[in-house]
Amino acid sequence: MKKLTLSHLGNFSHSLDATVYHIQPRFVEEIAEIFAFARENNLKIAPRGAGRSYNDAALKGGGIVLDLSLLRYIQAWDAEKGIIRAQPGLTLESLWQYILPDGWWPPVVSGTMKTTLGGCLGMNIHGKNNFKMGTIGENILEFDAILPNGKEVTCSPKKKSKLFYAMISGMGMLGIFTSVTMQMKRVYSGLVDVKEWNVPTLKDQLDALFEGAPENDYIVGWLDGTARDKSLGRGQIHAANYLAKDEDPDPAETMRVDFQTLPDTFFGIVPKSKLHYLMGLGLNNLGVWGVNTAKYIVGRDKNYRQPHAAFHFLLDYVPDWEKSYGKNGLIQYQSFLPKETALDAWLEMLRISQKRGLPTYLGVTKRHRPDKFLFSHALDGFSLAFDFKITNGNREKLAKMVQDFDKIVLNAGGRFYFAKNSETAPETARAFLGDESIKKFRKLKKHYDPQNLLSSDLYERVFLSS
Numbered sequence: 303m304k305k306l307t308l309s310h311l312g313n314f315s316h317s318l319d320a321t322v323y324h325i326q327p328r329f330v331e332e333i334a335e336i337f338a339f340a341r342e343n344n345l346k347i348a349p350r351g352a353g354r355s356y357n358d359a360a361l362k363g364g365g366i367v368l369d370l371s372l373l374r375y376i377q378a379w380d381a382e383k384g385i386i387r388a389q390p391g392l393t394l395e396s397l398w399q400y401i402l403p404d405g406w407w408p409p410v411v412s413g414t415m416k417t418t419l420g421g422c423l424g425m426n427i428h429g430k431n432n433f434k435m436g437t438i439g440e441n442i443l444e445f446d447a448i449l450p451n452g453k454e455v456t457c458s459p460k461k462k463s464k465l466f467y468a469m470i471s472g473m474g475m476l477g478i479f480t481s482v483t484m485q486m487k488r489v490y491s492g493l494v495d496v497k498e499w500n501v502p503t504l505k506d507q508l509d510a511l512f513e514g515a516p517e518n519d520y521i522v523g524w525l526d527g528t529a530r531d532k533s534l535g536r537g538q539i540h541a542a543n544y545l546a547k548d549e550d551p552d553p554a555e556t557m558r559v560d561f562q563t564l565p566d567t568f569f570g571i572v573p574k575s576k577l578h579y580l581m582g583l584g585l586n587n588l589g590v591w592g593v594n595t596a597k598y599i600v601g602r603d604k605n606y607r608q609p610h611a612a613f614h615f616l617l618d619y620v621p622d623w624e625k626s627y628g629k630n631g632l633i634q635y636q637s638f639l640p641k642e643t644a645l646d647a648w649l650e651m652l653r654i655s656q657k658r659g660l661p662t663y664l665g666v667t668k669r670h671r672p673d674k675f676l677f678s679h680a681l682d683g684f685s686l687a688f689d690f691k692i693t694n695g696n697r698e699k700l701a702k703m704v705q706d707f708d709k710i711v712l713n714a715g716g717r718f719y720f721a722k723n724s725e726t727a728p729e730t731a732r733a734f735l736g737d738e739s740i741k742k743f744r745k746l747k748k749h750y751d752p753q754n755l756l757s758s759d760l761y762e763r764v765f766l767s768s
Contacts, residue, residue: 390420504535
């Protein structure tokens with residue numbers, strides 16, 4: 303191995319950082335060497351993909367961050383069946399650009415195309431179609447991995463299934479994915495049909511998600527966290543559907559990568575790369591209230607066609623948008639609640655945030671279904687994600703508020719997602735995961751990683767803390 307040098311890395315939202323030994327292997331064979339080196343030198347390892355987590359899942363202060371972003375090759379592609387095999391560092395961006403011209407689209411994508419396959423599996427990401435296609439893990443046919451004990455394994459829902467359902471969702475703490483085989487979704491156009499409409503309250507928003515899910519391929523809600531009283535929880539719904547065969551007059555054109563590429567300017571004039579500086583000026587309670595109010599007022603029932611990339615990857619519209627939150631960054635707080643309790647719990651949380659002068663600057667709602675994965679965040683209900691700006695003046699108040707939110711969510715039978723929620727306490731994780739799931743995970747950890755080589759800051763903070 304090359305001589306180790308210290309680097310400073312942070313999480314995506316710039317709220318957490320660590321000094322680490324940053325290593326980027328170019329070949330899969332190097333991973334076993336890195337495990338051996340860590341074992342000999344008593345170092346811990348945290349795997350990292352694109353570093354897009356809002357949490358400290360890809361950080362290990364004083365240890366090794368194993369950056370897999372250079373392991374990004376497509377190893378096999380069956381354009382007839384839509385089955386792809388690729389290395390863990392392949393981004394969703396490279397994935398869709400490769401398969402779309404052949405008439406396929408990833409079955410599940412995150413709100414950004416910059417995430418890697420390995421990172422997506424480690425957190426078991428969901429998309430705007432979780433109610434229909436499930437999490438990304440439900441679309442994985444098999445994967446290969448190197449375990450800390452040096453063994454190489456192949457896992458599928460039927461082969462080493464316990465490890466399959468634990469490594470997917472397991473935060474990268476049981477092994478390193480080296481190859482992922484996944485089923486893609488057949489599409490007949492590079493466009494989706496989109497419907498957009500306003501909803502005046504949170505109840506209307508959740509009703510629209512519940513009733514709209516069976517009728518659409520995708521559905522998602524935007525929530526105005528600054529609206530009060532009778533308008534509490536108001537927002538907009540966006541639903542989308544694939545075009546059927548022959549509905550697109552020129553599918554070869556719309557499925558071209560160039561057609562899908564997001565523009566790098568607004569109105570052909572303003573460079574998006576500079577826009578986060580301007581956005582930062584309005585990221586305060588008054589500014590966000592004005593923007594949200596205007597967005598709602600001008601909102602109306604609309605139907606239009608939109609490229610897949612434009613509909614799915616809103617977080618990529620403005621490069622470096624997270625920097626607009628300032629030097630202290632932001633936290634994203636996402637909770638998953640049963641459909642029976644979601645409304646009352648989230649109304650209480652919205653009222654608390656406004657009363658304490660800490661309204662969410664962005665709210666996003668989705669419809670979900672349960673899955674089999676060991677550390678699942680999903681359930682039969684909804685999710686709501688809040689974005690909160692961190693300042694020197696509000697840091698302690700914000701930390702206290704999200705801890706109060708945790709109690710509300712747990713009392714309502716809710717769950718959390720380890721790609722977000724950087725304030726999750728050990729007792730909160732135990733409460734929503736349950737002792738049995740944690741016991742199963744610890745048993746697998748002891749068997750496949752007896753020296754606890756894989757150990758991120760997130761894992762140590764939440765699962766090893768006294």
